[in-house]
Structure formats: structure tokens, C-alpha cells
Amino acid sequence: MRFSFDKIPDLSGKVAIVTGANTGIGLVTARELARKNAHVFVASRSKDKGESAVGLIKEETNKDAVEFLQLDLQSLNSVKVAAETFLTRNLPLHILVNNAGIMATPFAKTVDGIQDQFGVNHIGHFVFTLLLLPTIKASAPSRIVNVSSHAHERAPPAGIEFEKLNDPEAHTSFQRYNQSKIANILFTLELNKRLSGTNVYCNSLHPGVIKTELTRGVVTDWGYWIKPILSVVSLFFLTPDDGALTQLYCATSPEIEEKNLRGKYFVPFGEVGEPITQAKDEELAKKLWDFSENFVKEKLDDDIFNKCYA
Template sequence: MSWSSADIPDQRGRVAVVTGANSGLGLETARQLAARGAHIVLAARNQHTARAAVASIESEVPGASLEIISVDLGVQTSVREAARRITAGHPRLDLLINNAGVMAGSEARTVDGYERQLGVDHLGHWTLTGLLLPNLLGAADPRVVTVTSMARHLGQELDKANPHLTGRYDPWRAYGQAKLANFHFALGLHRLFGSTGVRAASLVAHPGAARTNLTTATVQDSGTALTARLLDHATGTLGQSAKAGALPQLRAATDPAARSGELYAPLLVGRGRPVSRPILRRIHTDRAIDTLWEVSERETGVRIDESTLLTSGDSR
């Protein structure tokens, strides 16, 4: 059965946090949720584009309930401050959509010393999710949706001794590792929710080959004309718009039939209507999740485990 933004249920009374809501997939996600009545927390680093995003949404959705929270996912202190502000303002959160990210590009480190893509795409979201969980678990039907990518197939599970690829950096390997971390994070959170019996869902989504500001910037920063042509062809010819690319994460976030642990993606991989796709569980998936948890807790100091869930308010 076809699914579109018209199928999003009434979201009035619900609070949704969307990272990277100032552009691309995040903006389209925020726009559609606002149109269904949700209060949207636009969590974004660039405040100028965040204000432009608010204006864009308000022009299409008069009376939209919106607020901006400044966050730089590449700076752990910024993530912690954003989480503090969000939890102070919203004792109950219904949706967290871990959407923001950076793609490929030259080697760089965050201020905390993380490889930039792992730091922004995964570790920033790890900390944000961990700190928002108490408020999420107070909702009736809380969901965490983490956005991955087809590029996860280029990645390998984290190396405990060298998660930041020191001396072994390749932009696409690093991006693949970060997006595989997103994938394993969603599955690990689902596993944890199940083992503790909390009423919460963790789902994962990917947009296919969506043409967004992120892919455009990657084309411009790819370094070679061949890579630029290949990326441009993949997103322009084989892919789809940001509006269509946002549908998998919107379905994961709102479809009453969606279940924790599911992956939502375009029907034709790169493009098409959003559908639940099978997750091919390899024998080492649980080991990779365990490694991700160990590295993430070590790097950030934020624990996400049974003890933290079971002490997070009335979550059962």
C-alpha cells in the first residue's frame, strides 16, 4: 500500500525534536510534522538557516508551533546544554528524530578530538538521546528514529582501539563507519528497550539517494571530478527530492503500524515510496552493537543501559 505525507496521523499535543531541522531532510520532516499539529523543536547549529526554516514552515503552515534550540553535535558541551534546555522546557517528549549529519569531506577532528563524521553523526546523537531519554520515556508512545544511509555498507564496525581512524582515514570509509554506527545504535536501542520492557520504540530509516544540501556540498567538496560526477548522477538521476527522501523517517516516526526495530527506506532503494525493509542480521551484529556501546560510553561519558532506563521516571 502506498504511503505519503497525507497518511501522517494527527500529531496535535505531541512534541518532536528534529536535529538538522534547518535544511534538507530535517526541514521537510519538521514541515510535515508541524502541518499535522506537532510542536517542533528545531535543533540546529546554524541559527540563520534555522530562522529561515521557521519562516519557510510558517509560510506553509500558519500557526505552526515551532522553537529553535541551538546545538552543535560536534561539540559535546553544546549537546549537553541543548539537552538541558529541551528537558527543562518539555517534561514530556514524544519523538526524537536523529537526522543531522555531515558527509565525507577531508579529515578533521571535533573539539573533543573525535573523527568529525563519527563525532557529529553518531556521538553527538548518542549523548543527546541519552540525556533526553528520561523525558521521552514519560510519553505514551515515544519513538526514537535514527537516520542512516546506504553508505553504511561501506563501513565496518568500530575498532575499539582506533574508532577515529587515526592514520587510516578515508572520507567514504569514515562516512560508512558513522552511518553504520547510526544503524547499530538504532538496533541496540531497540534491543535495550525490549530487554527492559520499557514502552518505547527505536526505528531506523534511510532516505535513498536524496538530493539535499548535504549531498550538494559533498559533490562540491569531493576533491575529484569523477567523484563529483558520480554523486551528481546518483542523486540527480537515480535519486529523489528531499521531500520524498524524508518520507521513510516520517513513516517510522508516525505510522501506527510501525514497530520498534524496523528499517524504513524507499521501495527501490534509491527512490520510491517508503516501506519497511528487511534487516539482514549478520552473525556479528550483536557483537558490533556491544562494541558501539562500549566505545560510545567511553568517549562521551554518557551511559545508556538498563539501570538508566529503569530509573527514568514512570517508563514501564
């Protein structure tokens, strides 16, 4: 029997952050967490869209404990400020859903000079998670949920071609996306290893193929001629409500703790799936972690990692 909204337990006293919660499956995830009495932070780049989402969630759930948190994953400084803004509240953090993402966008670099899909989908969330990690650990039992995609199955044979990440000619827009999505699973794998002995449950997932705004990157990259095709194809996509179920399962289901489900990759609707071999490569996961940490150390002051590992 598949997971459904009514299987989400009461979340009174729980605090959650959902990135990219102003639209799509992120919005649905934040809404359903709030409906079950969690104190929810809608983390979004756009203040207008984020605050609009907060208003919508409050209206639909009749719950008031919903707040906007400004987070621009294209800027490591913004990520750091967002984490610090939350931490100044001295709240616990029981649920972190790293949901935000961009897909198949034309080649560009983030503010910090790394290819944008890899930067937003992986590096930004890597830093955000690590800055919040001491609080997440102190709030245990707690959950970290990293939204990946079955697109990771089409990553290069090496998994991630680190030396080509910033080469605009090396990969297509979708290949860049695929690499960022395998990074989400590998990050989960290594983070789970580092969380050994804690009551923090860290998992990744493929939410399904969903009708959301994520396709806007495809239109920007390929041109507006693709819009009618996407409109027809999207008739067969999942709704955002169905698309949010798997991450809500990872974030809330008592089964995660009961069955000690850690470092797993889930598929709709809350089933343990099997990622490709490269996504289970522990050496590659460690290489990604080291690459990410070294990149961040060049851009931000080193002591953030001392805080993270405290």
C-alpha cells in the same frame, strides 16, 4: 501502497525534535510534523539557518508551534546544553528524529577529539538521545528515529574499526561515513534492547539517495571538479519531499505501534528492509555502546548517565 504525507495522522498534543531540520529532508520532516499540528523544535547548529527554517515552516504550514533549538553535534557540551534547554521547558517529547549528519568530509576531529563524521553522526546523537530518554519514556507511546543509510553496507568487514577511528590514513572519507552509518543502526539495535518493556519505538532507516546539501562534504574533500558530475548524477536522486517519507513513516505511522515494529531498519518508502549482517550483530552493538559511553564519560561528567538511566 507507499507512505505519503496525507497518511500522517493528526499530531495535536505531540512534541517533536528534528535534528538538522534547517535543510533537506530534516526541513521537510519538521514541516510535515508541524502541518499535522505537532509542536516542533528545529534543532540546528546555525542560529541563522535554524531560525530561517522556522520562519519558512510557519509560513508554509500556517502553524505557530515551531521553535529553534541550538544544537552543535560537534560539541558534546553543546549537545548537553541543547538537551537541558529543551528539558527546562517541562514539555513531553513524543518524537525524536536524529536526522542531522555530515558525509564524506575531509578528515577532521570534533571539539572533543574524535573523527568528525563518527562524532557528529553517531556520538552527538547518542548523547542527545540519552539525555532526553527519561522524558521520551515518560511521554510514551513515543518514537526515536535514527537516520542511517544504505552506505552502511560498505562498512569494513569488522563493521567498525574502533582502534582506527582517529587515524587519518586508515579510511577514505566515504569509509568514515559508512562506519558512522552502521553505527546508527547498531545504536538503534542496542537502544531498542534497553527499551524492552516500554512503549518507546526505536527504529533506523535509509531515506533513499536524495538531492540535498549533504554532498557539500564530497565537494570539500574531492574538489570543485566533482560538482558538474554531481549535478548530472543528482538528476536521478529523490527529492527531499520523497526522501523524508521513510522517517516520517517511522515517526508517525500508526502501523509502527499496531505491528509492534521495534529495532527495525526501514527503506523507502516505509518498508522494512534488511541491513547487512554486521549491522545485526548484538555483540558489536553492545561494544559500540560501551565505547561511546566510555568516550563520553571522559569528556563530560559521569552523572549524565545516571540521569539517562533513571
